[in-house]
Amino acid sequence: MTQPRISHPAMIVPDAMPALQALGDAVGKGGLEERTILLVLMRASQINGCGVCLDGHAAHALELDEKPERLATIAAWRDTPYFSDAERAALALTEAVTRLADRPDPVPDEVWSEAARYYDEHQLAALVLCIANINVWNRLNVATRQLAGARW
Numbered sequence: 212m213t214q215p216r217i218s219h220p221a222m223i224v225p226d227a228m229p230a231l232q233a234l235g236d237a238v239g240k241g242g243l244e245e246r247t248i249l250l251v252l253m254r255a256s257q258i259n260g261c262g263v264c265l266d267g268h269a270a271h272a273l274e275l276d277e278k279p280e281r282l283a284t285i286a287a288w289r290d291t292p293y294f295s296d297a298e299r300a301a302l303a304l305t306e307a308v309t310r311l312a313d314r315p316d317p318v319p320d321e322v323w324s325e326a327a328r329y330y331d332e333h334q335l336a337a338l339v340l341c342i343a344n345i346n347v348w349n350r351l352n353v354a355t356r357q358l359a360g361a362r363w
């Protein structure tokens with residue numbers, strides 16, 4: 212197992228951790244269901260290979276009595292019956308925003324329109340901020356090789 216390259220960047224740079232946490236708190240007040248937020252956090256973390264975030268968000272989901280089959284199949288959400296249409300739209304948007312460089316039209320209109328069917332403008336804003344925020348955390352953790360299970 213590798214060791215972290217440095218301590219967590221958000222703990223090193225003054226005021227970084229409170230700023231990142233404040234964004235997460237704001238997302239939590241954006242009108243999205245907590246279970247949807249956790250699905251988004253876990254799917255982006257799967258894509259980005261962030262064990263730290265997957266570990267923490269899975270534990271939180273289990274505390275909310277999330278069903279194990281849903282947690283086990285987030286990466287295969289298109290092929291399982293466990294997710295609502297609104298959750299599927301949020302997961303599709305998560306994948307598009309997380310994988311911006313993978314296609315010429317990073318967030319296709321059909322992906323955005325499908326999300327807009329289930330979420331109002333305030334919720335869509337919170338959803339985009341949620342996706343952006345978890346991508347920041349994933350990149351901080353992966354770049355510095357932070358370890359799952361470590362607590363700052």
